[in-house]
Every structure is written in C-alpha cells, then in structure tokens.
Amino acid sequence: MKQKKKIGKMLVLGAAAAATGIAAKKTYDYYKSKKGQKEETPQAENKKAYFIGGGLGSLAGAAYLIRDCSMPGNQITIYEGMHILGGSNDGIGTPEKGFVCRGGRMLNEETYENFWELFRTIPSLENPGRSVTDDILNFDHAHPTNAKARLIDKEGNILDVKSMGFTQKERLALFRLMNTPEEKLDDMTIEEWFADMPHFFTTNFWYMWQTTFAFQKWSSLFEFRRYMRRMILEFSRIDTLEGVTRTPYNQYDSVIRPLELYLRKQGVVFAENCVVKDIEFAQGEGITVKALHLKDYGIERTVELSDRDICIMTNACMTDSATLGDLHTPAPEPVLRPISGELWSKVAVKKQGLGNPYPFFGDVHETNWESFTVTSKGNKLLKMIERYSGNVPGSGALMTFKDSNWLLSIVVAAQPHFTNQPMDQTIFWGYGLYTSEEGNFVKKPMKDCTGEEMFIELLHHLHMEDKKDELLHDVVNVIPCMMPYVDAQFQPRKMADRPNVVPKGSTNFAMVSQFVEIPDDMVFTEEYSVRAARMAVYTLMGIKKKVCPVTPYFNDPKVLLKALKTSYR
Missing domain, CATH: 3.50.50.60 (FAD/NAD(P)-binding domain)
Structure with missing residues (x-):
C-alpha cells in the first residue's frame, strides 16, 4: 500500500491543476x-x-x-x-491489381x-x-473497437492481456520517467532508461504499446514520455484499444x-x-x-x-522513398x-x-518497417479470422503475434475499406517491425519476401496453413511496402534537432x-x-x-x- 501511495504521489507531482481543461x-x-x-x-x-x-x-x-x-x-x-x-x-489501388495501405492512421476522439x-x-x-x-465519429460510434485477440502466442493461443505484467521496479521507473523534465533526456533511448530491467521488454504492456504506436527499444525517450503523458487515457485500455477512432x-x-x-x-x-x-x-x-x-x-x-x-x-x-512489390516480387530496396x-x-x-x-x-536499419496489403475474392479468410479472434471486421484493431520473428501484426478494417472496392472483394493489411529477421516459417528476412511469402508466414501464425492452397486461390494480390523512414520521427534526438x-x-x-x-x-x-x-x-x-x-x-x-x-x- 505504501508503494501505491508513493507512485500516486509521483504521478501527480508538478500537476498544475486538478481540472482537465477542454476535452x-x-x-x-x-x-x-x-x-x-x-x-x-x-x-x-x-x-x-x-x-x-x-x-x-x-x-x-x-x-x-x-x-x-x-x-x-x-x-x-x-x-x-x-x-x-x-x-x-x-x-x-484497383480491383484488378489489388489495393495498398502503406499503413493505418489511428485517430482518437479525446x-x-x-x-x-x-x-x-x-x-x-x-x-x-x-x-x-x-x-468519422458517427461511423466509429456505430463500429466501436474492442480487441479480443490483442496478443497471440506461437501456439496460436489468444493471451489474457488484462495485466500489464510490470514488476514493482518497472512501475517506479515508468512513473519516474513521466515526471522527469525533458531537458534531461537529450539523445536518450527507451532501452537506456530501462537498461537494468530487460524484463520490461517482455511485458504485455510493451508488446501492446510498441505495436500500437510502432516504437522500438532504440526509439527516443522524449517521444515515449510524450506518448505516455498525452495518451494516458489509453494506458488503461491498451488491451482492448477502445480509444481508437476509425474512419x-x-x-x-x-x-x-x-x-x-x-x-x-x-x-x-x-x-x-x-x-x-x-x-x-x-x-x-x-x-x-x-x-x-x-x-x-x-x-x-x-x-x-x-x-x-x-x-x-x-x-x-x-x-x-517507399517501394512496392506484389504477390511474386519483393518490394525493391x-x-x-x-x-x-x-x-x-x-x-x-x-x-x-x-x-x-x-x-x-541517418540509420534506415532503425527507422524501417514493412507493411503488406491483402486483396482477396470473397470473404473466406476474413470469416476465418473473425471466428478465430472473436472480432467482426472493424472491431478488433491490431492482432499481434508476439513470438513472430518479424513481430507481425494485422488489422482487419470494416469492409469495404476503399470507395472503389467491389462488394465481392475483401482487404486487410499488416506490418512487421523487424524486417531483417528470418521468418519463423518462411526462412527469409521479411524485406526479401514476396507478397505470397508474407501471406504464407501469416497463415502459419494463424495456424491456418492447412487452408493455404484454397486461400491463395482467392488472393488477387498481396502488395508489400518497404518504408525506410517510417519510424524516423521516433529517432533519439536533441531538443534543438526539430x-x-x-x-x-x-x-x-x-x-x-x-x-x-x-x-x-x-x-x-x-x-x-x-x-x-x-x-x-x-x-x-x-x-x-x-x-x-x-x-x-x-x-x-x-x-x-x-x-x-x-x-x-
């Protein structure tokens, strides 16, 4: 109880007022x-x-x-x-050649x-x-987000992520960071702050926060601190992503x-x-x-x-400098x-x-990740994902395969996702943060994979590999997109660099x-x-x-x- 009081005191330290201001x-x-x-x-x-x-x-x-x-x-x-x-x-995109979302820009009503x-x-x-x-708000209120399969393990089990998984030392370090003045954080990374706490990067919280916002261990401590303060509302609902507003x-x-x-x-x-x-x-x-x-x-x-x-x-x-591939071609370097x-x-x-x-x-190895967009005839795969996850399209936000070597996540939006998308086609997209790592099933780095190979890797993580041939038969295209600078804004920096x-x-x-x-x-x-x-x-x-x-x-x-x-x- 004393520790809780101590953390509570740290949280409100320096608060200028009790009122929230204008929401x-x-x-x-x-x-x-x-x-x-x-x-x-x-x-x-x-x-x-x-x-x-x-x-x-x-x-x-x-x-x-x-x-x-x-x-x-x-x-x-x-x-x-x-x-x-x-x-x-x-x-x-087009119905004939497939559609492309390089990524998804999640909104927040508050x-x-x-x-x-x-x-x-x-x-x-x-x-x-x-x-x-x-x-946007009318659509979002009619399609509320409530992720039921936020993290999935290598056995295909949907994990209970209600607990953040912190140790007491990690709680103290996190709340101390949120109250540390930014001028003391020049050029620091998240990993440096938690240097003696490697367990922090195995918690449910880190896997969910990292893949929701695309942080890396080497990302700027400035930005991580700002996200924690600005998105404090999302901290209590990061397991369901209920605060995500969809277009x-x-x-x-x-x-x-x-x-x-x-x-x-x-x-x-x-x-x-x-x-x-x-x-x-x-x-x-x-x-x-x-x-x-x-x-x-x-x-x-x-x-x-x-x-x-x-x-x-x-x-x-x-x-x-983003590049696109297709079903049979990796995204060019x-x-x-x-x-x-x-x-x-x-x-x-x-x-x-x-x-x-x-x-x-300065370092594309730290700032890149790769997305892929799947366009299919019919809704067979989306129905399988719906039964697996418990979420209808548009209600689940991110599904992350935490044991994936690529740290693979997918997003199934409400259909149609494009104004020119035919009613007999379905679309979803995904991304991986570790593009130089070899896949768990396709033994190639993600950055060297074709759209088909990314699709096959995903099916294995979903434990649907036995349906590979019939699902591939329905695929119009899988378009990989390599983005060398997509995480550039998260790089460690001095205050004067921006x-x-x-x-x-x-x-x-x-x-x-x-x-x-x-x-x-x-x-x-x-x-x-x-x-x-x-x-x-x-x-x-x-x-x-x-x-x-x-x-x-x-x-x-x-x-x-x-x-x-x-x-x-």
Missing part, C-alpha cells in the same frame, strides 16, 4: 460559442501563400487560410512532387482537438449537410479526398509532379523567403515571393535519398534555428510535419500535422484566435488514479 468533445462547443464574437481578419488581398508538399499539414494550412484569414483560394499554391496528394495518408475542429467545417463527400468529423474508409478516401475537393472548389492551385529543389532566403539575420527553385515536370523554374507572401514547408515525410529530408538539409545550413535532419535520416513551427526571426516562413517541435504533443498523428498547420498560419498571418490547446489529461487526478490501478492489474 476534445467540449472543444466543439467552445468554438461554437466563440463563433458570434468579432475577430480581426488580416488583410489577405495582396498576399500569396506557397506550400511545399501536398500532405495533410499543407492541405490543413490552406483550409485555415481560407476559413480564418479570408484568403482567396486562387492566391494559394501547393507544390507536390508526386502525382497524388495526401502525403502519408494514403489508400490506392485528444485530436484541432483535427476534429477543422474537419467539422469540411463537407462530407457522401452525406450532404454533414461534415467529415460527423462522418469509414482508408485515410485517403475519408480524410484527404474531402479536404482536397473543398480546397479545389475554393480555387486553390495544385502543382503536382513539381519538386521544390531549393529555397532562397533574403540576406541578413532574419528568415525571409525570397524565391523557390522548382523542377516542374522536369523543367526548372523559379517563383519569386513578395515581402507580403508566406511560405510553409513540409520539412520531411516519413513515407519518403529503396533508393535512400529522401526528397523532403534533402530539402530540409539544404535550408538548415542557410539559417540558424531550422533544425537538424541527420538524427532522423525546428519550431515558426522559427525565431522568421517573417514569412514556417515548417509543418512530424519533424517540427510542438511542446507536449506527440508525433506520428494526424493531430500533429493539423496543429502545426494551424500554428503556422495563425502566427504568420497575425491571427489572434487561439489554437486548441493540448488537453491536459495528465493533470486529471481521476485519470491518473485509473492509470495507477491499471499498472497493478
């Missing part, structure tokens, strides 16, 4: 109540805005310029090096404050009079397409297949963008900015030259305060991505991109309206008490 569901009412109040609108008539990169951060930034700054859409240009928008929010607020003003594509937020379709169809259509209707200019090769800054101490040097469909040209214009850059992308990280490295040497990309893009959204001394330049610094928030989320975009636009445009704050659940005694009790389950 995400209350944020909607808060901003609705402010709607009638007058706010100064900056003069945007003679301004132009240039976004580098066509991911969620840039699209959200354009929406904020239109909605909150009254900037005409035709004065906003978004440059994207690929032929398609969305960045890491993807979902493409902690994605700016995401939900923005998408309440973006019209639904399928339901007139409703918003994208309405679509009706993949994130490209559910999030990017409606936002893109809204922006196109507003007249925003999209320049696809156009790479920004360099940024030219004005001479002197400040940070003022004067020109952008482009390669537009292979033709080099320059765009000059006036003193009134603004430039917002995606300084890096975690799905850079990537050309290790991240386009967005390359531009970041160019500008970082020109001005102080623009961060340092090298800790994030630039501020608006760097000190900037007059017209900002950066948005998973590689900028936002105190208290956590990377690898949709919210991070949207929050960064809102911060960038409001600061550069002089908007007085506040960005939705990070909801301080870590300061809520009720939430902390529940987390404490969970640690003893």
